[in-house]
Amino acid sequence: EYLGIKKIKKGRPTQDILSEMLPSMVSSLSFPKMMRWGSSSFRFSRPIKNILCIFNEKPLSFSVAGVTSGNSTCGHKLHSPKKIKVKTFSEYKEALKKMKVVVNQEERRRMILSQIERKLASLNAECYPDEELLERLSYDVEYPYVFLGSFPEDYLDLPIEVLSTAMREGQRLFSVVKNKKQLPFFLGVADGYGDVKLLIQKGNERVLKARLEDARFFWAQDRKTGLKDRTKDLRRIVFQEKLGSYEDKTQRLKKIVAYLADKIDAQKVKKQVVQGAEFSKVDLLTDMVREFPSLQGKMGGLYAREEGHSAPVWKAVYEHYQPVSLENESPSSLTGSILSISDKLDSIVGAVGIGIRVTGSKDPLGLRRNAQGICKVILDKKLDFPFSRLLDKVIDVYGSKIREPEIQVKNYCLEFFSGRLRYIYEKQGYRYDLINAAISAGIDNIYHSFLRVKALDSLKDSPNFEPLILIFKRVNNILRSQLPCRVNSGLFVEKDERELYTTFCIIQDNVLPLIKKGDFSQAQKIIFRIRTSINNFFDNVLVMADEKRIRRNRLALLQAINKLLIQVADYSQIVIEGQNSSK
Template sequence: MKKGMLLEVGTEEIPSLFIPKALDAMKEILKNEMDAQRVDYGEIKAVGTPRRLALFAELEQRQRPLEKERLGPPKNVAFDTQGRPTKAALGFAQREGVRVDDLEIVHTGKGEYLCVRKQEAGRQTREILSEVLPRLIASIPFPKSMRWSDLELRFARPIHWILALFDAEVVPFTMENLTSASFTRGHRFLHPDLIEVKGFKDYLEGLRQASVVVDPEERRELIRRRVREAAQKVGGRPLEDEDLLEEITYLVEYPVAICGRFDNGYLDLPKEVLITAMQQHQRYFPVVDGQGRLLPYFVAVSNIMARDMEVVREGNERVLRARLADAQFFFQEDQKVPLEQRVQELKGVIFQAKLGTSYEKVIRIRELALRLAEELAPEDKEVVARGAYLCKADLVTEMVGEFPHLQGVMGREYALRSGEDPAVAQVIFEHYLPRFAGDALPSTKAGDMVSIADKLDTIIGCFGVGLIPTGASDPFALRRQALGIIHIILDKGYTISLQKMITMALESLMS
């Protein structure tokens, strides 16, 4: 009959991006260990928060018995012509501690041999876990790990306690100065006391009472619901982003949603600036109305229910106000210089040491995009030429310097405000597409040409100077850029020789 095992590693706050992969790895490591130890298992579940990684599993109480087979002497040596056992058979039986009658004859590739089969009883699972769990903890992979105090142990963050139970009793082991026990701890500020644990259900409920929602799925849905409720109170709905929701899920143990406000005047900024400031910089959810228009509100998620949540709300508003004030200043200052004049500033921006400046890259992109347009979109050559020339100009603006995610977005905005053709402005934005798997593709042929040219120039140039991606490193995202080119060509049905495209890119680089 299977019994419950519970392991919890209590730590300092682990970076949110580390946690999901660590939880998946814990399950796999335990499965591999139990398979190797011949321990049958049922459900395995990993849960966690920034301060704890926990693993629950249903395990059999003992290993499966192990049957061992040992070969003895050949049959014709073990028995005489009358079938009586010889000294060889008697000696083999004696060495193995069995009777001659217990010996078997097996067929092998070398003929018939005497054989003895023995059953080795399985060990207690608790005993095995005392050896396995320290290995499991030490094997959890993290992008970066650290040492602390004078210990040799490495982990994502310092470990403060280890909870280890099997069938409601402690699994005893030590890891340097840490000893397994039967207690956990609640929320760092709301319930820092020790909590005695007997099993997984007891663990979940005990932590819930101690202001910790340890199951990330439960915590994610709780955040989603509370954020929606907070936005509804001001007549809106949150602009939901699953990546942001995932990150916040692993930033908090006890989510509390707070709705804050900012000055209406900031709504004059491009909406992408506001959204980026709230989502990327502050981890806030923007609030929109029924038509998707931004409202002067946001929802923040705190990790604590303070005595005075008004103070928390004002603190979040103050931080966002400073961020938006900077953005407003950058936006106003950037518009004092027409986008076309920014292109010359790219001469002072190094794209890559061996591939020259961003200005030189722009000239190559324009030349390559025009040659592609001659083949695939001759009617758009004028828009292609202008869009390619301006496509990187926003890299030297204050706004993109502060909000790098807005490159292309601000280029489009500043182009429109500089009086450029809207088609050219759209090319500036679209030449970055697709930015990630599943992203939109350029909507215009001119956007296609400049996007392909930019990506192809980067790929050919990087390979030419030896910057070839490896299994562990692809700093210029060459794989993603190659896939982007393929998706554009296939989606739009363009017909062009790959070899010809590569030749064009090489000629641009060598000119």
């Protein structure tokens, strides 16, 4: 017997529910830096001065931190601070724009770009690209006003990297360039609608001149000591407490880049990339990098160029921190690519080797960024080499500094890189099951994993694709939990099993060379030819024969076929419409 109860809960007005919910929702918002003000214990990113809340064109009333919400707001704090009342969001946007506040960030961005274009038209110049600064400024100002300033031409003897960084990091200014050469001008973005007395422009010019004077001093002083002479002082800078100094890291990098150069047939630049590795961290000791940390790597490369080192050497140093994100460019040089991969992998293996793991949103050492950088360089440069062996080399170079079991370190790294590759391929728009099929086949060669997913994507609409996937899934299901066996061609009894074996041998001889060179598209097209033979085999041959030798031999044939297929892709991961996902 059961007892039931029917309870009717009447609906309540939405505005009443929202008035109860919103205070706790506002209070639950968290920021990296929180503050208190007045005598209240309430914490927020900044003091709350006003709360505008409207529902159905009427004010919604609630209180947070002693401030009661209403239907009024105010314009720009300096240029139009008076209060106004609004009823709708569109009315809110229009009213604020008249009061020098542009609500939409994308509109502020467009205003900045439009004004920059107008300011530079007379100079026939362009703005030095800096998407990060543009993004930040479009959020920092409420009503952007772009101003053009200048600085003395004698500072143009400084590298453009130094000039643009001094402008960006100190004052959030854009460099002005023409034909990739710095001009003695800069662009700034102020919050307002004009600078009639040129106070903003002149103030920025005065501050920038002082910063450029400092930068010129650093540029001259740093070059008084050669890079080679500085290397011995790297022992004073700790890379990681358990992993040693930057001198230790430099010595490891020299071995890793030499190994990788051999593996990608880059022996012609092996000597130069080893020298680049030796100089890669030296600029951490310079005054310029102490003042502008974002220039590390670049300054080392520039100082190496000033000393007369060859392009492969100084470019290796200059580019080895690239890319800092998937949107950033990979190194342009082969030596830069080799050193970039080696440096990032050294950091990842070292961290994993002392027990550091990436969990959820926590990644204090930027291991995800480093792994994605490695993958991006390999894919952009089409570097074909055994990645798992490079991992072995890095683990070996660390020696006793690795505290975790080596096999655990390697397996974690491979799984970690698999996750990063999935993320990259998903961003590129590939189907998740095709990604799983490509990566489950192994990432011993990262570039080959991309060629696999690309081949699967190009052939997924072929009429042969789905029928063959179903066959391969059937093979996989039959072989589940079966012990490995070896094929004995003398034990074949039926015509169809002999035909399948003959077809398989021909296909294998043609496919293995294609797999080796990464031509997975052509390899799959050849594998499609097995379809008729394997269908006949399943239709006319009893795989699980009563006689043990015959049964094991037929299973061995299917195992051999499956072993070949898994080198192309793990087809069991592919989802056919109407079937459950195997993800």
